[in-house]
Amino acid sequence: MTTEAISAPALASLLEQVARRIHSQGYAADLFPAQWSALRYLDSAPPQLRTAIDLARFQGLASGAVARTVRTLITKGLLVKAGTIGRGRAEQLNLTDLGRSILADDPLQSIAKALEILSPTERESLANGLEIAIRSTMPDTDEA
Numbered sequence: 001m002t003t004e005a006i007s008a009p010a011l012a013s014l015l016e017q018v019a020r021r022i023h024s025q026g027y028a029a030d031l032f033p034a035q036w037s038a039l040r041y042l043d044s045a046p047p048q049l050r051t052a053i054d055l056a057r058f059q060g061l062a063s064g065a066v067a068r069t070v071r072t073l074i075t076k077g078l079l080v081k082a083g084t085i086g087r088g089r090a091e092q093l094n095l096t097d098l099g100r101s102i103l104a105d106d107p108l109q110s111i112a113k114a115l116e117i118l119s120p121t122e123r124e125s126l127a128n129g130l131e132i133a134i135r136s137t138m139p140d141t142d143e144a
């Protein structure tokens with residue numbers, strides 16, 4: 001990269017390239033990108049937020065699509081239902097040993113490793129920019 005200021009469209013293009021590569025790497029271990037995302041979320045979320053509805057909120061997807069993803073991961077032996085949470089019908093989802101084992105080979109780790117060279121200030125700037133980009137893709141938002 002040059003020290004010259006990068007334009008916003010050029011930055012958006014770079015972000016698109018990264019997103020496409022992450023997406024294509026998400027077909028590893030006989031899983032789809034949404035399934036990898038679900039495993040990552042359920043591995044890192046606090047127990048009370050390890051539900052299909054919280055996963056749907058996190059992913060910004062319809063609950064029906066997420067329910068299919070969860071059913072598939074349960075069928076593959078990567079997730080188990082661990083009982084209901086609170087007064088509702090939401091069921092807590094936990095990774096199985098096999099799920100944790102698969103997650104140990106998460107294709108996203110290569111990107112995380114590459115980002116380790118960034119300074120804390122550079123990471124913060126990148127995170128801020130990515131959060132702005134994420135918010136701009138959410139429905140009913142005025143931020144760009």
